[in-house]
Amino acid sequence: MLRITMIGSGAIGLSVLSLLKNDPDVSIDSVIVAPDTLDQAREQVGAIAPQAQVVTGLAEVAQRPDLLVECAGHGALRAHVLPALEQGIPCVVVSIGALSDVELARQLEEAAKRGKTQVQLLSGAIGGIDALAAAKIGGLDSVVYTGRKPALAWKDTPADGQFKLEALTEPTVIFEGPAGEAARLFPKNANVAATLSLAGLGLDRTQVRLIADPTSKENVHHVQASGAFGSFEITMRGKPLAANPKTSALTVYSVVRAIGNQAHAVAI
Numbered sequence: 001m002l003r004i005t006m007i008g009s010g011a012i013g014l015s016v017l018s019l020l021k022n023d024p025d026v027s028i029d030s031v032i033v034a035p036d037t038l039d040q041a042r043e044q045v046g047a048i049a050p051q052a053q054v055v056t057g058l059a060e061v062a063q064r065p066d067l068l069v070e071c072a073g074h075g076a077l078r079a080h081v082l083p084a085l086e087q088g089i090p091c092v093v094v095s096i097g098a099l100s101d102v103e104l105a106r107q108l109e110e111a112a113k114r115g116k117t118q119v120q121l122l123s124g125a126i127g128g129i130d131a132l133a134a135a136k137i138g139g140l141d142s143v144v145y146t147g148r149k150p151a152l153a154w155k156d157t158p159a160d161g162q163f164k165l166e167a168l169t170e171p172t173v174i175f176e177g178p179a180g181e182a183a184r185l186f187p188k189n190a191n192v193a194a195t196l197s198l199a200g201l202g203l204d205r206t207q208v209r210l211i212a213d214p215t216s217k218e219n220v221h222h223v224q225a226s227g228a229f230g231s232f233e234i235t236m237r238g239k240p241l242a243a244n245p246k247t248s249a250l251t252v253y254s255v256v257r258a259i260g261n262q263a264h265a266v267a268i
């Protein structure tokens, strides 16, 4: 039985809880939530996983988890994942955009080394990370990522002030530049750009184009990579989660897969 503490009870967190509730090899013992959402979270988590303790920090968790699963937000990496790694608790994380802060990325690596454990960066909404990370070993020449989302998925981002998102009638490029800059400007929408960078050519050499598309109902991620291995091209047409249209449903399945791979007798 794999004992889990989750961080976050938002769109991803609650969907993960629902998918895992009948897995006999996994026990969701506790969920760490933001203090201002504690009452609402107790109600929402209680309806799906009544056995789970809902708390605001790792120190309140009754039983040390086998795995800490972050599906919360960038702040949660510093607040909860860093201290867990220091204590030797293995972690899996989805808020990969946070690692475009190279200092935080370094701190996570150092904490994991000190705790003699590991932090796993999940592939989330994008596929092909296994191929890209393997291709990097032979040497990559170019990685180009285009992220296309419905126009209103870019609300509350710098594109919101720059373009009249509600009034767009055709696909509009809202950003073009290196992945590091994309992750800094669009943190909640640039997890994929950051993931591709970390697996591949890094934040400065991964080229990113972001598009607000009023004709699209999907989050479309397109990657072209070339190098000593040859080349590949991949297009993901992700369905957004109803609870958060910025987030593709595949991200939830990626979390559940990672947990299953730790809990089950066969990993794939």
Ligand SMILES: NC(=O)C1=CN([C@@H]2O[C@H](COP(=O)(O)OP(=O)(O)OC[C@H]3O[C@@H](n4cnc5c(N)ncnc54)[C@H](OP(=O)(O)O)[C@@H]3O)[C@@H](O)[C@H]2O)C=CC1
Residues within 6 Å of the ligand: 007, 008, 009, 010, 011, 012, 013, 032, 033, 034, 036, 037, 071, 072, 073, 074, 075, 076, 077, 079, 094, 095, 096, 097, 122, 123, 124, 125, 126, 187, 188, 189, 191, 192, 195, 243, 244, 246, 247, 248, 251
């Ligand atoms: N790797 C990938 O491909 C993808 C990654 N993501 C990332 O996954 C994360 C979760 O996404 P999603 O579920 O859609 O987002 P939601 O906003 O729906 O949910 C996030 C929840 O986590 C809570 N939270 C934020 N900070 C903390 C904290 N420090 N401790 C505990 N809880 C916290 C939020 O509370 P409050 O509302 O009070 O802030 C909210 O309830 C985001 O960082 C997102 O950027 C999303 C899609 C793809």
Ligand SMILES: O=C([O-])CC(=O)C(=O)O
Residues within 6 Å of the ligand: 125, 147, 188, 189, 190, 191, 192, 193, 219, 238, 246, 247, 248, 249, 251
């Ligand atoms: O599609 C998603 O779920 C999220 C996304 O684009 C990103 O954060 O890069």
